[in-house]
Amino acid sequence: xxxxxxxxxxxxxxxxxxxxxxxxxxxxxxxxxxxxxxxxxxxxxxxxxxxxxxxxxxxxxxxxxxxxxxxxxxxxxxxxxxxxxxxxxxxxxxxxxxxxxxxxxxxxxxxxxxxxxxxxxxxxxxxxxxxxxxxxxxxxxxxxxxxxxxxxxxxxxxxxxxxxxxxxxxxxxxxxx
Numbered sequence: 719x720x721x722x723x724x725x726x727x728x729x730x731x732x733x734x735x736x737x738x739x740x741x742x743x744x745x746x747x748x749x750x751x752x753x754x755x756x757x758x759x760x761x762x763x764x765x766x767x768x769x770x771x772x773x774x775x776x777x778x779x780x781x782x783x784x785x786x787x788x789x790x791x792x793x794x795x796x797x798x799x800x801x802x803x804x805x806x807x808x809x810x811x812x813x814x815x816x817x818x819x820x821x822x823x824x825x826x827x828x829x830x831x832x833x834x835x836x837x838x839x840x841x842x843x844x845x846x847x848x849x850x851x852x853x854x855x856x857x858x859x860x861x862x863x864x865x866x867x868x869x870x871x872x873x874x875x876x877x878x879x880x881x882x883x884x885x886x887x888x889x890x891x892x893x894x895x
Contacts, residue, residue: 729858755841755888758834760875763887766828767812767856774811778804794862806861813857820849825890835890848883855879 758766779789784804793802819826824843825835836852838844844852856879859866869877880886 755837755886757875758829758832758887758889760869762832762834763875766826766832766834769828769831770816770826771808771812774815775804775808778807778811782807792861792863809857809860812860813853816856817850817853820853821846829887833889834887836885836887839884839886844883844885848885852879852883852885855882
């Protein structure tokens with residue numbers, strides 16, 4: 719089906735605009751003072767995401783009898799949505815479990831293993847709704863990888879999910895420190 723490609727594009731552009739509008743409003747009003755937090759490096763964050771997604775990808779691949787190629791195919795890379803069903807199932811699972819882990823403990827399994835934590839910009843514990851917003855937008859970026867370009871261009875690795883939810887992924891004590 720052809721209509722999913724422009725729909726994801728419009729949603730991604732909307733998420734980018736929302737992120738930067740919210741960021742400018744809240745930092746301009748002084749609602750969320752920024753403190754000097756040490757960000758978790760982008761390569762570590764990518765590995766943490768892979769650790770979080772791997773068991774869900776394995777489960778989705780086995781349940782849908784998908785090949786490894788199908789499991790790694792986002793819906794925007796193919797016009798055959800059935801080829802990307804396993805990827806979409808993995809993404810949905812990653813969003814749900816990531817939200818639950820972060821809302822309860824402030825970090826997912828991957829972040830815990832690699833020494834990261836999700837906090838508010840002022841360093842305090844983030845509210846559950848910030849984790850929900852962050853993980854929903856992270857799922858959108860997984861479905862539309864080109865929307866992650868602002869994250870790659872930002873020195874601190876802050877992307878649309880963090881800018882929208884006013885959170886930061888920081889280094890914290892854990893097994894990898």
